[in-house]
Amino acid sequence: MGSYVIGIDAGGTMTKAALFDEDGRELACARSRNVVHFPQQGWTERDPDVMWRAAATSIRQVLEDAGVSPGEVVGIAPSGYGSGLYLLDRDGNPVRPGINSTDSRTATLMEELKADGRAAEVDALVQQHIWPGQSLMLLLWLQRHEPEVVGRTHRISFCKDFLRARLCGDMSTDYTDAGASGLFDCAGMRWSEEVLRLLDMQVWQAKLPETGPSDEVVGRVSDWAAAQTGLLEGTPVVRGTVDMSAAAMASDLARPDQMSVIAGTFSIASTLHSAGPKLDAVPMLQFPYPRGGWLAAQGSATSASNLEWMVKTVLAHGGALPEDLSGDLYATVNDAVSRVRGVHTDTLFYPYLFGGPDGAPSGLVSMNARTSFDKVMLAVFEGIVFAHKADIDQALSGADAAAPGVIRLAGGATNSPYWTQMFADILGLPVEVPAGSEFGALGVAICAAAATGLHGSLDAAISAMTGIDRRHEVDGACGAVHLAKYPRWQAIRDAMARGNTEVPPGAAMAQGRTAEVAHA
Numbered sequence: 001m002g003s004y005v006i007g008i009d010a011g012g013t014m015t016k017a018a019l020f021d022e023d024g025r026e027l028a029c030a031r032s033r034n035v036v037h038f039p040q041q042g043w044t045e046r047d048p049d050v051m052w053r054a055a056a057t058s059i060r061q062v063l064e065d066a067g068v069s070p071g072e073v074v075g076i077a078p079s080g081y082g083s084g085l086y087l088l089d090r091d092g093n094p095v096r097p098g099i100n101s102t103d104s105r106t107a108t109l110m111e112e113l114k115a116d117g118r119a120a121e122v123d124a125l126v127q128q129h130i131w132p133g134q135s136l137m138l139l140l141w142l143q144r145h146e147p148e149v150v151g152r153t154h155r156i157s158f159c160k161d162f163l164r165a166r167l168c169g170d171m172s173t174d175y176t177d178a179g180a181s182g183l184f185d186c187a188g189m190r191w192s193e194e195v196l197r198l199l200d201m202q203v204w205q206a207k208l209p210e211t212g213p214s215d216e217v218v219g220r221v222s223d224w225a226a227a228q229t230g231l232l233e234g235t236p237v238v239r240g241t242v243d244m245s246a247a248a249m250a251s252d253l254a255r256p257d258q259m260s261v262i263a264g265t266f267s268i269a270s271t272l273h274s275a276g277p278k279l280d281a282v283p284m285l286q287f288p289y290p291r292g293g294w295l296a297a298q299g300s301a302t303s304a305s306n307l308e309w310m311v312k313t314v315l316a317h318g319g320a321l322p323e324d325l326s327g328d329l330y331a332t333v334n335d336a337v338s339r340v341r342g343v344h345t346d347t348l349f350y351p352y353l354f355g356g357p358d359g360a361p362s363g364l365v366s367m368n369a370r371t372s373f374d375k376v377m378l379a380v381f382e383g384i385v386f387a388h389k390a391d392i393d394q395a396l397s398g399a400d401a402a403a404p405g406v407i408r409l410a411g412g413a414t415n416s417p418y419w420t421q422m423f424a425d426i427l428g429l430p431v432e433v434p435a436g437s438e439f440g441a442l443g444v445a446i447c448a449a450a451a452t453g454l455h456g457s458l459d460a461a462i463s464a465m466t467g468i469d470r471r472h473e474v475d476g477a478c479g480a481v482h483l484a485k486y487p488r489w490q491a492i493r494d495a496m497a498r499g500n501t502e503v504p505p506g507a508a509m510a511q512g513r514t515a516e517v518a519h520a
Helices: 048-066 107-115 118-126 135-145 147-152 159-168 175-180 193-198 202-207 223-229 243-250 305-318 329-338 373-395 417-427 439-451 458-465 476-483 486-501 515-519
Strands: 004-010 014-021 026-033 073-080 086-088 155-157 217-220 236-238 258-263 267-273 285-288 294-300 348-350 363-365 406-411 431-434 468-472
Touching: 004 048, 004 159, 004 243, 004 439, 014 048, 014 439, 026 048, 048 073, 048 159, 048 223, 073 159, 073 243, 073 439, 086 159, 107 118, 107 135, 118 193, 135 147, 135 202, 155 159, 155 202, 159 217, 159 223, 159 236, 175 243, 175 285, 193 202, 236 439, 243 258, 243 267, 243 294, 243 406, 243 439, 258 373, 258 417, 267 373, 294 373, 305 329, 305 373, 329 373, 329 417, 348 373, 348 486, 363 373, 373 417, 373 486, 406 417, 417 431, 417 468, 417 476, 439 458
Parallel strands: 004 073, 073 236, 258 406, 406 431
Antiparallel strands: 004 014, 014 026, 086 155, 217 236, 258 267, 267 294, 285 294, 348 363, 431 468
C-alpha cells in the first residue's frame, strides 16, 4: 500500500489534477481546458460548475491512469489563480458566474478612485495596488451594477476555495488568497475593515470567509463529491494556497536572495520579505507566505499564453504546423528558435493580448518580406521576456526591495530550454528550473502531505518533494544582443500606448480589451 496526495490547480488556461507520491514524483496528471466567456467587452468569466466537473473528471482520471486505489490517497488540496471572484450562497452554490483575474470591467471605476485619491489610501491600507481583476474592485463594481447579487451572496470565495467547497463544504480561505484579494491587511493579518469603510462597502463585511493556514485539514470528502471524483468518502481535504504561493513552494523558495518567476497566463515575479510586507513602492499584490515572511508579487497577463495564442491562432494557418499542437507546440518552436539563437532581428513582439500598460496594444512590429518563421518565434520569445523584465524591474524597486541572486522559474516557458536560457541572458541572473511540470498542483500536494502527516512539517515536505532539474548561467554575449533592442522595444510600446488612447471618447477599449480576441 502506498501513500499518495492529489493537488488540483485551476489556472487561467487549464484545470488540472495531479497525483504525487511522498517523494514528489508525479505519477499521473489530467488536464481540461477552461472555457472563458465574454458576455461584454472586457469581461472574462467562467462557469464554476463546469470548472468543478473538469476537476472531478481529472481526479478520477489520475487515479485510473496511475492504477492507485482511492484508499491510498491520504489527502487532497486545491490551488487556483489569485483574485477574481466566486460568490456562493449558503449551500455553496454560485450566485453568478465566476470572474477571472483577467477581467477589466472595473477600469473606469479604478480611474475614479485614482482621481479622488482613494486609490492611494487603499494601497497603503492593504500594502498593494488596486488593479482591474482584483477581488476588491470587482466587489465594488458588483455593488454598484449588480446590487441584487449582494443579497444572494452568503460567502465571498476565490477560485480554489470554490473547488474545496465542492469537495467538502468548507468555505474558508487561506492567508495567501486573502492577501491577493486586496481586502486584507497583510501587516495586521486581518480583513481590512478600514478599506471597506473607505469605499462604503461594509455590506460585504459579514460575507468575508474565515481565514487559516494553507496546510490545515478543513474537511473530508463528502459522499456526493466521492461519487463525482472517485475518491473515498472521508478523504482529508486541505485548505490549499493560491497558485503563486504553490509554485514558489514547489520551487523551494525559502530565502530573500531567491526570486520566484512564473511564466504562464500571467507573468509573475515574487520576492520574499522576512521582516514585514514590502511598503516602499508597494507591489501589485502581496500575501503572507506559508513558509514564513511575505511574498510581494508584480505581474501582468503577458506571458507564455501569448505564445500559445500566436501559434495556434495565427501561425498554424500557414499549414506547416501540426493541427493539434498540444504536445508539439514547444518542439516546433524550439527548433525554430534554436536556428537563430543569438542572432539580431529587428522584429519586436508585444505580448498584450489581455491588455497592455496604459493601453499599449499587442502585436508584431518591424517585419519585412525577409522575416522568417524562425525570427518571428525568436521575437515572440524575446518580447515575452522583455515584458517579464518590465515587471521584474518594478518588483525590485524601492528602499525595501529584495536583491535576488537567482531566479526559480516555473510555468509553460520551462518547456523550452532555449526560452529559459533567454530568461537568464536578458534578466542577468542565473535561472534554475525546478523538477516537475505541474508546480501549482505540486505546491498544494506538498500542503496536503504536511497537513496529513505524510511529512512532519511543511518545510520537511518541501525538502522531500522538490528538486532542481537544470540551471542556466548567464550568457553575456547573447544577453547583449537582446538587451540592445530593449530600449527600442520600450519606446515603441509607449508610443503605441499613446497612439492607442488618443481616439474619440468611448472608442478606446479598457485594459484587457483584447481578451475576447485571445480566446475567440
